[in-house]
Amino acid sequence: MPDTPDTRCGFVAVIGAPNVGKSTLLNAVVGTKVSIVSPKVQTTRSRVLGIVIRGASQIVFIDTPGIFTPRRRLERAMVAAAWGGAGDADSVALLVDAARGCDADTSAILERLAESGRKAILVLNKVDLVRKPTLLDLAGKLNERGLFEATFMVSALTGDGIGDFVEHLSQIVAPGPWLFPEDQVSDMPQRLLAAEITREQILLQLHQELPYRAAVETESWEERSDGSAKISQVIYVEKENHRAIVLGKGGSRIKAIGAAARKELETLLDIRVHLFLFVKVRENWADDPERYREWGLDFKA
Ligand SMILES: Nc1nc2c(ncn2[C@@H]2O[C@H](COP(=O)(O)OP(=O)(O)O)[C@@H](O)[C@H]2O)c(=O)[nH]1
Ligand SMILES: [Mg+2]
Structure with missing residues (x-):
């Protein structure tokens, strides 16, 4: 044989x-x-x-x-x-x-x-x-x-x-060798997945046009000696009034978004997570080639 x-x-x-x-x-x-x-x-x-x-x-x-x-x-x-x-x-x-x-x-x-x-x-x-x-x-x-x-x-x-x-x-599927390690379930870097989890909460918790016009980036990811992770992310919105909506009254909305995203991340990563969210206005981020590269999209499509 x-x-x-x-x-x-x-x-x-x-x-x-x-x-x-x-x-x-x-x-x-x-x-x-x-x-x-x-x-x-x-x-x-x-x-x-x-x-x-x-x-x-x-x-x-x-x-x-x-x-x-x-x-x-x-x-x-x-x-x-x-x-x-x-x-x-x-x-x-x-x-x-x-x-x-x-x-x-x-x-x-x-x-x-x-x-x-x-x-x-x-x-x-x-x-x-x-x-x-x-x-x-x-x-x-x-x-x-x-x-x-x-x-x-x-x-x-x-x-x-x-x-x-x-x-x-x-x-x-055709006969051939496996292309990924047996335990790999995705090709998405953890930082990007973590940003996506926060964006998911924005989509679920906010309404109207705003969610489509928000982007999330993981700025830093720090593994702590106690096994937990400190993750800082920036939510980019296009207008000042969008920033106010994401923050909510007395910061209540951003708090709820952060709490839900943290919970989800802790389940996914199976570690304790400290999640810090910041909201920044960046006009026209949807016309910034850098964002497209990050997501693997073609800016000139
Ligand atoms: N009832 C029902 N809802 C579903 C099913 N699959 C997806 N959904 C819902 O359909 C919506 C869109 O799902 P999503 O996976 O984001 O769709 P996508 O845009 O095609 O990726 C979400 O609210 C899902 O919960 C299903 O089999 N049954
Ligand atoms: Mg989809």
């Missing part, structure tokens, strides 16, 4: 309209939070990897920003990153919100998939929200154009159907 290893490995890009549950799916397959989630669109700004091992297969999921018709520079860069993720991957999973059905964003993605000529995997998400007949109707309709090699019906929230989906992928 030749001593060829029987391992398999492949990249699977998760694409779809905003808010269909791509990041929730990524966290569900990985089993821990690697990508932040909120009810707001544009939560995911860059490409995030989630790495899963199933049997002899290592499946590397690429979470992408939602695909929609972009208007601003940041949006253009995010959509370009999403399609870039699909181009780099061995397989593409198109996620559709079963409750929302086939809306304009999803139709546009189907159009582009058809043009590319590559087969994708259809994943109908949020099955916990719809009745079976509606679901089957939608699956039938989406399959009419013959763009999909397989269809899965899942709930990223409850975990329903996730096992079958991962099992299928473990069988179709």
